[in-house]
Amino acid sequence: MPLLWLILIVLAIAAAGYVLGRSRALASAGGDIRQLHSLPSYYGSNAALKAVVPALLLLVLWLIAQPLYINSVISGTLPDELISEGSSRGLLMAEVSRTAQGLDLAVSQGVIDEGVASDPAADFNAMTDRLKQAGAIVTSQITQPVLNAAQRYRSMSHTGTAIMSIAVIIIAVLGAFYGIRQSSAQFRARNVVEQGVRVLLVAAASIAVLTTVGIVLSLVFNTIEFFRLYPASEFFFGLSWAPSFSGRGGSSELGVLPLLWGTIYISIVALIVAVPVGLFAAIYLSEYAGSKVRAVAKPLLEVLAGIPTIVYGLFALLTVGPLLVSIFGDGGVLGVSWQGGGRAVITAGLVMGIMLIPFVSSLSDDIINAVPQAMRDGSYGLGATKSETIKQVVLPAALPGIVGAILLAASRAIGETMIVVLGAGAAARLSLNPFEAMTTVTAKIVSQLTGDSDFASPEALVAFALGMTLFVLTLGLNVFALYIVRKYREQYD
Structure with a gap:
């Protein structure tokens, strides 16, 4: 039945x-x-x-x-x-x-x-x-x-x-x-x-x-x-990612370090884009913008959070990638040949940063607005200007919440898949060049669990090891965030 x-x-x-x-x-x-x-x-x-x-x-x-x-x-x-x-x-x-x-x-x-x-x-x-x-x-x-x-x-x-x-x-x-x-x-x-x-x-x-x-x-x-089925030492310390779907993994090289580096590198680029823009937008909306401007600007900014990630991936593949190639590639306006193709770390990082802006701005805006008005009034009463009040009173008081918003954006970046697949490529490499193609842990989890591979083979089971590694990484990030938040919150409670 x-x-x-x-x-x-x-x-x-x-x-x-x-x-x-x-x-x-x-x-x-x-x-x-x-x-x-x-x-x-x-x-x-x-x-x-x-x-x-x-x-x-x-x-x-x-x-x-x-x-x-x-x-x-x-x-x-x-x-x-x-x-x-x-x-x-x-x-x-x-x-x-x-x-x-x-x-x-x-x-x-x-x-x-x-x-x-x-x-x-x-x-x-x-x-x-x-x-x-x-x-x-x-x-x-x-x-x-x-x-x-x-x-x-x-x-x-x-x-x-x-x-x-x-x-x-x-x-x-x-x-x-x-x-x-x-x-x-x-x-x-x-x-x-x-x-x-x-x-x-x-x-x-x-x-x-x-x-x-x-x-x-x-x-x-x-x-x-x-x-x-596969040595743990080679997985955690291997410098090469080259799965082979023959011989039950006997000829595969499944080192996680290139994937972790790609995940961290692309996330860092994304945060470099999202944190300043999102934080400055939150400061403007909460401290400078009038009620009419805020009523229009904040919903428009938060629309970015509702766009499907596949759309961001297509935007990276069809728009941002070719644009960067026209600037940093062969025959570009700068006359340099740094970027050979549209898929690169900087392509995925820029687009992912745009996607993360509403996460940072919306949460930071709510945290800044939660700072008691009495703290601002006390600063003004001591002769501080508006900018000095923001820098020396409001932002330090809101720092725990802002750190939480940034770490939430970091977790979102670490777990992103479609933008990486379409914008960063599938190459697993250890490199500091942001104009080269790289890949992340999440992208490889998807690729290892799709296709005609034997689900019980090392090439498929490695997806769970990658997921466990990513879980431990994000757990450590959250524990660190909790420590930072508690440390600074004690100064302003």
Whole structure:
């Protein structure tokens, strides 16, 4: 049964429980609402909650546990002889999983019958030909044992899903029935429902934390899997990035230093553009501009934040890049030959800086406006001019917030992808020349996870190691920002 249908059935059971629970409560009071402890809607909500919450909780837990159990069972049936040099059991299970997905796709398209897809004795060559005919994603190293394991994997998945559907529906029905049985005039339905809603609110508030934990764990586990296949020393200290999609990474050079340097270099160029312009714009809007000018200028400035990054990337590729080449390239107006092509660090940095201006200006403007007017008045009372007040009173008082705005812009720059792909190129190199093409960690994460590469190969798993490296980098940046903010805030509280 499709997951959407199952959820709709549970919701329908909950709706029926709401109606029946409310009606039973009214009937127990002889139709007189005054005889009820709670409003009739609370009795219906009690039955609905008891139908929905346990059923959906079981659904979520089952969806998490089933793949783990099936992987464990199928993995135990695979002989060690199938694991080639440079591979692992996890990589082999990834091949089995993709082959099972290919079987599902072929069955849905009618290329393979359901009975044939589940038959271990089916002709191997005919099966693989039909899988290719269906356009199913099947690894080039598929063998008869892998195909048989994929058939068992698919059979167990379908059986588990059917059992899950039945169990979820039964739990929903039993929960609704129990809630309906509780619907009597003396039952404190309001207390139970409010307590249940409180628990749901706490659970909703915990989703962000659990999501963060899940992201970190997925990065950690896949990073560990990558380092089982590729030396960590070569990854962290290698000076060359040259992935090869043959031989399972045996000939690949996956040094992260060129990518980190490109990420930091382009971010620095972007901040050199965004910080002065954004900060000066914030000072003007908050201290000098009149109300009419501010009402028009600030929304226009913030429009830059709403432009999709792909548009900025096209702007870098089609406009800024050729413009810089016409100035700094061969035959340019300056008569120099510094920039050989439109894709370069300075191209991506300039455009990314323009994109970051509203992040810096808007946040800095809000922080500057939050500085108490009494501090300005005290400075004026001591004879300071407006510019002196801004330099010596307002900006130092707003410094923690301004630092936070700059670091937010830095985090945004580090995580940018499309502008880098279209404006900076794809060359991984260690160079100080801003007119050369470079690339970043995020751009390589995208390139490593696209295409026809084996997802369980080192060339694909390296994306998780890159993501983990970027996560640690931004975490360190945020910790440093927190230290700076606290240090300066103590002087002005």
